[in-house]
Amino acid sequence: MRSDRLLATLLLLQAHGRLSAPEIARRLEVSTRTVARDVEALSSAGVPVYAERGRLGGVVLMPGFRTDVSGLTDTEMRALLALTDDRAGALGRELASAVRKLLAAIPEARRPGITQARRTVIVEQHAWRRPTAAPPALGVLERAVAVDERVRMRYRSASTGTVSTSTVDPYGLVSKAGTWYLIAARRGSPRMFRVDRVQEAEATGVPARRPDERGLEEVWADLRDRLEAAPEAVDVRVRVVPDWRDRLLRVVAPQLVDDPREAVDALDLPFRSAGAAVGALLGFGAAVEVLGPVDVRAEMAARAAEVVALYGPSC
Incomplete structure (x- = not known):
């Protein structure tokens, strides 16, 4: 489309200031005559671009001119800058790279206020005392989700600790408070799988076959709401004698709805x-x-008192 080509031409000139018509034509895979027409169209639209003849000539964008081609407001740019996290796996790094490119495309006059967000707002995606490296299987799952393929994986159960092999049909990936989840259908039923429990994963090359037409956002909302609405779930903070810690975690695992979390001198x-x-x-x-x-x-305390009363010395 011509509008896309005009935008691409403008971006090239913003990045380089001056380029020859043949170079623009080569990069956009068009003829030099098309480049000449596009430069005329940009000039007619008020963009200060012109052609210079001679050995050092070319298509020139007036120095200092920049236009905001992103269409984002200052508030939207500040939100994007705050949310970027280079440590959140490949997706986080790509987001950070994309935001840097967007920032380069906005006018100089708008930059100071937007850049200030990086110095004054931090959104930390990782919980305390949790690994900051991306789970090993995340990259494989990202690629499989991107091409919409069925995945075969070895997954460790939170309740039993056993590892089993499953074939699942992904809806997509969700990062919640620094923890990645694969949302996928297993045996026709949507489920969430913690990516850091995936021991191995591979795309099968077979297209995913989900049981319904719902998108990731709808399925995630349903799974999340069901978990959060569980009326009896409760977080219990405990202090445990160090020698008993591993035994405690093995015993209580079947009764937990999620992994234990480290707290200061507690679990x-x-x-x-x-x-x-x-x-x-x-x-x-x-x-x-x-x-x-x-x-x-x-x-x-009440149950312990009952046990003492039952087994204590009789009067």
Whole structure:
């Protein structure tokens, strides 16, 4: 389309200031006559571009002229700058690169306020004490999602710790609070898979066959809302004697809805319910102390008192 070619010509001149007509023609794969017509069209539209004859001539854009070809407002550019994260895998690096190119395309007068966002606003995508490197399988999954192919993967279960092989049909990838999830259909049912639990992954070359026509955003919203709406799920913060830590995590794993999270001198355990937390933790005695929530700690104390009353010395 001619509008695309005119924009491409303008971007080339903004980047280089002066280019010969044959060079522009070579880069855009058009004739020099087409370049001459496009330069005339740009000039008629008010762009200060003109042709100079002679050995050092060419197509020239008036020095200092820049136009905002992005169409983004200052607020939109500030949001993009704040959200870029070079550590968020290939997607994060590509986003950061794209934003830098957009910034280069805006007029000089708009740059100071927008660039200030980089110095005054940080959106940190990674939780405390969590790995900052992208999961090893993320690159493979990104490529498979981009070409809409079925994926075969080895996946570690959070509840049992076992690794099994599955073939899934991806909807796409979601990054939530620094954790990547693959949203895919397995045996006809949409599910979420934590990418850092994917041991190996490969695209099969077979087109993905999802069970419905819904897009990633709709499926993710449904899965997310179902998880967050679980009425009994509760985060329990515990302090554990170091020698008992590994044993604790093995025992409570089947009762967790997500991975444990490190806190300062403690662990946050996302239990399916308060009752599941009390039942799983009571057997550890003094090796595990529940720090919160208050109602779970109170329930632990009540159950412990009942056990003491049952097995304590009779009067």
